[in-house]
Amino acid sequence: MAGLGEHITAMVRSHAAGDDAAFYSVALQVAAREARSGHHVLAGDIRKAIDASRQTMPSANVTRLDQPRGDLADLVETTHPEVSLRDLVAPAELIGHIKQVIAEQRQRHTLLEHGFAPAHRLLLEGPPGTGKTMTASVLASELGLAMYTVRLDGLLSKYMGETAGKLRLVFDAVAQRRGVYLFDEFDALGANRTGNDVGEARRILNSFLVFLEQASPESIVVAATNHRSILDRALFRRFDAVLTYDLPDPRQAVSVIRSRLGSLATGLSLARLSGATLGLSHADLVKAAEAAAKSALMRGAASVTRDDLTAALTLRRQASIG
Structure with a gap:
């Protein structure tokens, strides 16, 4: 978990760059850190100050962070979905899980003030075309967030030997830029492997798991796979929820x-x-x-x-x- 010094550094950098949304995102992480440490009064004061500042700040000063720049722009595809939960056809139990994630995210400040993190790390598994990507779009649309899609197969092939560093860039954005981050074709990273690539693949996977463990609850990280059977079983416990998709009845x-x-x-x-x-x-x-x-x-x-x-x-x- 990032230390207080790292949070302060990130706040100073975002303030200097005029990125108000990033500044507030990091400030909220500081509040969450204090709440987890039992400093609920301080956490509440920080959140009240943030809310008051947001209400008085002219909208023209808000910097939109939807479009990544620099190296990050080469790693993610940005979209702004407009699809509601009503558009998703799925079993009632699955819809209920998705509603719970949305509700926890909408009430994340209340949960964080009491030391509880909202569900923000999801693994979606099932056959192609059954609604996994659409679910990520629904989450983004219902919460008014941008969706950032990371094509893991392309990242692994294009940046062989640099993948762990590129993943860090993405997870830095998870902390600084609130959104829904979809890691598509997750089996490209999480599959059990044999052969000469097993060492490199294991290092990349371990890096991903470390970053996932530290991922900010201000964003939602969604990993989607068509092939649950080939995933390393150790992955499943790292997610807050595993949602299973099937062909429609x-x-x-x-x-x-x-x-x-x-x-x-x-x-x-x-x-x-x-x-x-x-x-x-x-x-x-x-x-x-x-x-x-x-x-x-x-x-x-x-x-x-x-x-x-x-x-x-x-x-x-x-x-x-x-």
């Missing part, structure tokens, strides 16, 4: 299709489609619905027919199998 499949078609689904019966949707992911169903919609629109129809949808689903299954 028939009811969820219908919900995904109807949501994507919108008004074009008027009068369309989606009953008894389970055979046509079996084995398709959420992403596959969206693509099939889009293909059916385009077919209908190009022939001048006001809505999609069952034949449009069945044909599109069949083609999508063939494509996914191939």
Whole structure:
């Protein structure tokens, strides 16, 4: 965990650079540190001072930190998702877990004042196209944050021998720049390995775990993988929550299709489609619905027919199998 001296240094640097958001983020970390040490009155005073300063500070002085600069810009892709939790089709239990993460983040100041960290380190695992990336987008959108996507496979191949140092840059940003940080294709880093690369891979993984352990609760770190079975089992206990994603059941499949078609689904019966949707992911169903919609629109129809949808689903299954 960063020492008080490091926090003060970071605050001075952010103040000198005019990065008000970074200054307040570090100040909140100091408050959280004091709360964990039992200094609740001091922690409360720091937070009150921050809130008062934010209310009186002209909005023109706020520096937007959404777009990374320098080396960090080469490591992450920045997006500003606009997707709500209502758009995510998933089992009720999974939706409940996501709601809990959002609620804890919204109440993070209260939790931190009493020495408790909100859930901020998540591992999402499941087949491709089942909603893992969308979940990170939902978290960012619901909390009004930017999403920073780290492509681990590219980072490992492009910066071989420098990966640990590059990871440190990303986790420095986690502490200084509040956001949702998605480490996509996490299995590129966390897989059990054999052969000549095992030593280097282990060093990189150990570095990641150290950085993850120290990650600021002001941001959310999301690791997504399609291959839970090949991950090092020691990884799972390092996360605050492990969320599992599966292919949609028939009811969820219908919900995904109807949501994507919108008004074009008027009068369309989606009953008894389970055979046509079996084995398709959420992403596959969206693509099939889009293909059916385009077919209908190009022939001048006001809505999609069952034949449009069945044909599109069949083609999508063939494509996914191939």
